[in-house]
Amino acid sequence: MDALLAEELLIIAGGLRVAEPSTGRAVVPGCCAGLEDWRDWAQALTGGSPWLGHDPGPEIQAVGEDLRVWQDGGPDRHHGRQVGLHIDLPRHALPQLLMGVQRDPVGFLDALAGWADRADLGRQGIALVRAIDYSFTITALWDLPEG
Template structure:
C-alpha cells in the first residue's frame, strides 16, 4: 500500500476491487472469502487463498463459463479473454480524519495507472454515481468523492482527501508494489491449486491486463 505523510497525516492509496453478488452464479470451484457484495477487497501480497479465490471469482463473474465449470474450465475461460476487466480502482484514505474516497460506479482496476494524468493537470475518469474527481489546490491535489455541481460552482465542500502533487508518483509506485505482491501470491495459490502451466499463464494474463509490472513514464506538470 502506498502511503505518504502530509500535514501530519499519513495518506494511503491502495488497489481495490468491488465484490460482486455471486449468489446467483455457480459456486466458485475453489474456496472464496465470504465478503458482502459491493464491499471493497484490497489487493496485495497479504491476500489469503480465500481472498485470492474471491478475486478470481469476481474476474470470472462477467464471463460465461461452460459446464462443468471446474477450476480448469474457469481458468481457460479467463485465459481466452483478450483483456480481463474488473470493477475497482484506487482507494485513497486519510486515517486522521477517517475520510476515504473509493472508485465510482463502472470504474475498472484496469485503468488504475490513469491517475498519473493528474501530474499534468488532468483528471482521469474515476467512475460515476458518485463521480470521483481530482482537482488542483495550489501545489496539492484534492481527490473528491463526488465532483458534482457544488465542486464546479467553487464551493469546495464534500468528502475529499488532499495530497501533495509531488507525492503522487510515490503513492502510485506503492500501489504497483502491492499489485506485484498480488501476482506473487497468485503464483503461490496457483501452485497449491495444482494448475501447472495454466496458473503461470493466468498470472501473466493478469499482469498484462492490469499493466502491473510495466515501467512508469510519469507525465511532467
C-alpha cells in the same frame, strides 16, 4: 480456467481509495471504475483527472501544489462553490504513492505464480499470471512525471 484465459481483458470493479487517516475521511471510486485503470492516476501529475467512476463521480482537481480528490465531482457540480467531501494530497507525493500501490499487485502475482506451481497448472498457470499482469498493467515499466 479456459474461459478466464479466453477473455481479451480482465477487469475488477473498484479502483483506488484515497484516505485521510487523521480524520478517517475517504474518497472512494464511483461505480464503473475498475482496478485495471489504477495507473491512470498518473494523469493527475500533468493536470488531468483519470476516470474514477460515476455516481457519485469522483474527480481530481489541481489546487496549487496539491491534488484535491473530490468524492462528488468537485466545485463545478456545486455552481463553482468549494463544497463536498474532498481530500487534498501533495502532488509531489503521488508518484511514491503509486509506486506503493504497485507493490500489492506485484505481491499478488508472486503468490498466484506460487499457487499455480503448487497446483501443477503448468502452462495454464503461467498464462494466468501473464493475463492478469497484462490486464492490470502490473509489472510494466513506467516513467512517472515529477509531481
